[in-house]
Amino acid sequence: MYTVRTLQRFFLFIIAASILFSAGSAAAAAQPRQGADLLLDTYQRNKARLETNSFGLPLIVESFERGDRVNVDVYGIFDYPFSSVVNMLKVPANWCDIVSLHLNVKACTYKEVTGAELLTFYIGRKVYQPPEDARQVLYRYRIVDQQKGYLDIMLHADTGPFGTKDHRMRFEALPLNGGRTFVHVSYAYSDSAALRLAAKVYFATLGRSKVGFTVSGTDGSGKPVYIGGPRGSIERNAVRYYFAIQTFMNSMRYPEETRFSMRISEWYDLTSRYRKQLFELEKKEYLTFKATEHKNQKTLQRRNGAGTQ
Numbered sequence: 001m002y003t004v005r006t007l008q009r010f011f012l013f014i015i016a017a018s019i020l021f022s023a024g025s026a027a028a029a030a031q032p033r034q035g036a037d038l039l040l041d042t043y044q045r046n047k048a049r050l051e052t053n054s055f056g057l058p059l060i061v062e063s064f065e066r067g068d069r070v071n072v073d074v075y076g077i078f079d080y081p082f083s084s085v086v087n088m089l090k091v092p093a094n095w096c097d098i099v100s101l102h103l104n105v106k107a108c109t110y111k112e113v114t115g116a117e118l119l120t121f122y123i124g125r126k127v128y129q130p131p132e133d134a135r136q137v138l139y140r141y142r143i144v145d146q147q148k149g150y151l152d153i154m155l156h157a158d159t160g161p162f163g164t165k166d167h168r169m170r171f172e173a174l175p176l177n178g179g180r181t182f183v184h185v186s187y188a189y190s191d192s193a194a195l196r197l198a199a200k201v202y203f204a205t206l207g208r209s210k211v212g213f214t215v216s217g218t219d220g221s222g223k224p225v226y227i228g229g230p231r232g233s234i235e236r237n238a239v240r241y242y243f244a245i246q247t248f249m250n251s252m253r254y255p256e257e258t259r260f261s262m263r264i265s266e267w268y269d270l271t272s273r274y275r276k277q278l279f280e281l282e283k284k285e286y287l288t289f290k291a292t293e294h295k296n297q298k299t300l301q302r303r304n305g306a307g308t309q
Contacts, residue, residue, distance in 0.1 A: 036150035039172050042075065043182045050077060054213075055274075061213045061239060063231045070230045071188040072238040078183055080249050082175030085183070086151050088249060089171060092117040092141045095155070097260075100297060101244040101267045101290075102237070103280055106134040107297040110141070111304045117141040119155065126280050128289035131296050137167065150174050166190045169241065185245065187238040191230075211277060212236055226276070236277050243270045264290045 043050075050058040063072040078085060088094055096108035099121060106129050107122040119141055122134035137160050145152040150173070157167035172184040212232030215224040226232065247267040251259040268286050271278040 035145070035152075036147065036174055039150070039174050039182070039184060042184070043174070043176070046075060050075070054215075059239075059242070061235050063212065063214060063227070063235050063238075065231055068190045069188060070191070070234050072186065072231075072234045074185040074187075074238045074242045076183055076185075076242060076246075077176065078173075078181045078246060078249060079179075080181055081179045082149065082151075082173060082181045084252075085173050085181045085249065086146070088252065089151070089153060089173075089245070090143060090146065092119065094248065095119060095141065096297065096301075097263070098244045098248045099241065100293065101247060101263060102240050103286070106293050107131040107300055109297070109300045109304050128292055131293075131300055139167070139169075144170075160189065164189050164191050171245070183242075183245070185238060185242045187234060187241065189234075210236070213239065213274075213277060232277075239274070240271060240278065243267055246270070260294055261291075264294075 046060055049060050053060065058077040060075040061072065062075075063070070065071075092110050092112075096110050096119060099105050099119075100108045103126045104123055105121055106124040109120045111118050117140065119139045121137045121139065122131045123137055124134035137157050139155045139157045142154045142156070143152070144154050151171070153171040155169040159165050160167045167189050168187070170184075170186045172186075173181050176182050210232055211226035211228050212235030214227040214231065214235060216227045217225045219225055227235070244267060247263050247270060250266060251263045254262050264287055265283075268283050272283070
């Protein structure tokens, strides 16, 4: 028979798993490296979908599960020249300002160790948390390929929370006509048997209302039914990170002293357009705790010997 203590521990594990699926702390691409030709082919095949879709933006989300692996691909268009995108995203420190827009990322720091660029994500809940109360996940930042018309960046962590492994986030970009850029954000992780069990319980109880963007069918009224479970979770978080990158690019037009406030405000407004999938809390609450967490991030970064933007 299960003891009370055993049941309590399992319940706590489910709660912890809910944080993992909320944060998408396991991040990145499971597919083999896509070069410039493959990415250009993807753009050509999806022009019509980029122009007309349910987002009201040039944005496509695709996902699948295979064995212990959950994958998502987000494709979209930035209204910025390719050179501007490269100049911003080839700087590892900028990724900390990007990922920390996410509700569950309490802070991010970067450092260079023997030629390797390392980013530490502090993953927590969707409320204010000091970084010492968050779970740390260490990523290696690497420019996989950079050419005149192609950029490929990888963030990779060997291990993560709750037995997950091979966390990867990948960003690809290539130039389009008219000073625009086609971008691809891929995101995936491998889970464990224990996490799959916890996820099954979580999505049947606490997370049963959480859905992604893929339409799996229609209900009795003809309204779309959206995918749930791990696929829904990874879709939500990939889109959150996509919007974080887009928001970071948008904020570069403002004076440096106002960029952070503009970023958190615009990121919130973008994600709130998709309330069914992405809404979690009111704007005032988000802006307040992100401002405090940003101060914490700057303090942590100073301890690493460098400042944040």
